[in-house]
Amino acid sequence: MTVLENEAAVRTGSETRSVRPGAARRATLTGLALALTATVVWSGSFVTSRALHDSVPPVQAAFWRWVIALLAVAPVTLPQVWRQRALLRRHWRFLTLASLLGVTVYNTLVNQAGLTTPAGTMGMIMAASPTLMVLFGRFGGGGERIGVRRGVGMLVATAGVLTLLGKGDPTALFRLDLSGGGLWMLAAMACFAGYSALVRRKPAEITGPAFLFVTFALGTLLLAPAYAVSLAVQGGFTPAVGTVGPLLYVGIFSSAVAFFTWNKAIALVGAARAGAVYYLQPVCVALLSLLLLGEHTGPVQILCMVLILGGVVLAAGVPRRAGR
Secondary structure, three states: OOHHHHHHHHOOOOOOOOOOHHHHHHHHHHHHHHHHHHHHHHHHHHHHHHHOOOOOOHHHHHHHHHHHHHHHHHHHHHHHHHHOHHHHHHOHHHHHHHHHHHHHHHHHHHHHHOOOOOHHHHHHHHOOHHHHHHHHHHHOOOOOOOOHHHHHHHHHHHHHHHHHHOOOOHHHHHHOOOOOHHHHHHHHHHHHHHHHHHHHOOOOOOOHHHHHHHHHHHHHHHHHHHHHHHHHHHOOOOOOHHHHHHHHHHHHHHHHHHHHHHHHHHHHHHHHHHHHHHOOHHHHHHHHHHHHHOOOOOHHHHHHHHHHHHHHHHHOOOOOOOOO
16 A cells, blocks of 8 residues: 555545554554644744734734745655646645635734734633534545544533633623734634544645645745735835744744644544644643743643543543544
8 A cells, every 4th residue: 555545545534444543543643743743833832823913913923924934844845846746736736725714814814913912811812713624524525424422522622611611701702802913823723623524635645845845835925925925015024033033933834844844644643633733732732822921821721731632532532442
């Protein structure tokens, strides 16, 4: 079985009988580890987006993020892009839509939200995106079968996220102020969920590195007109340690590293199971805030983290045998 055939066999997250139990288990573990890596890295990006809110305009921050990401991935991806150029041209519509959602719009909305929204709130809103991933996958046709165990796990994790967002008061969920930055984050969440559902449908012949470079390049080109308008209206920013450092982080780690690991995780275990791991994002943000910013974590936050962790264990559990 070739690498592409093996990837296609396990990409739905429910291992097929053509894959040996041991190989399926290893693929699942690898996929979950990659999804966790992306989730941790992206948790840090909410902090950096918030750090740039008063020094770099949102569109300019997004533009330079992807320029840096392109430079980071070009040496290892360009040879594959050249070899697959005819295939990539054939799927240009799919690639353009994925680029628009995952590169051009998503990160720009996150940066816009960072102008007025705390990093922790941004992370908590984004943690609801796995539910949309499942819905987009199901309504788009060919979605993944969730199953009872995974469904219960997603419900438990969602309950933990909602309770965390409501600060322990269930009625507070109906009084949340989602104006301004909150609305930007809701739109960003929808774009990311749509992008993840699209990655699930990536033609198997297109390799991950080639897909990564092309979506980064197309997304940057689509963002260029808005960047030019931002320069004309808002002016540029002054490069300094406080601006270049965060841009390097989001360009290299949150883009080149995290998007590659996330896309590979979806190919191995499917969007639903990778999305279950993404529920851990508010936990990661809270831990990073505690370690880096000294922010207090109370009993309610700890209880919510336990709920989220328990839900993730159920929803993203490693199967013991093929066909489970």
